[in-house]
Amino acid sequence: MEFKDLPIDPEILKKRMQIPKLLAKLSYQDEEEAIRLMRQWGEKKQPITSMYNELIDIVEPEKVS
Template identity: 45%
Template structure:
């Protein structure tokens, strides 16, 4: 079954960023909807790589949002209830 096996090793950091980018954009959209929409549009059009989108969203949240509470995960982003672990 050639072609079905993903290339290894998998970049776990990139997987994490891809998984949590929608969460970051949703959070950013509450404070800066235009900036969140610009990042979402760039993601959809494929004009910026995931890491650049992640970094821009993170910087925007740091500039504009209140510090997070103790619900932060291992990676510093606030995790919605559905992503929290016990």
């Protein structure tokens, strides 16, 4: 089976798998911000890609070009 045959984009799945790890990492840097984003994630108020991008911007700013 090729990736194009999957019902969900593999990149979205990778981002979705990283979000809990990024939230955990953020919780050590900024507990209040981590709780805010965790609530948004749990309540499904933000799409996966925008949540992932926001977390990357906060947790790993050196990776953002």
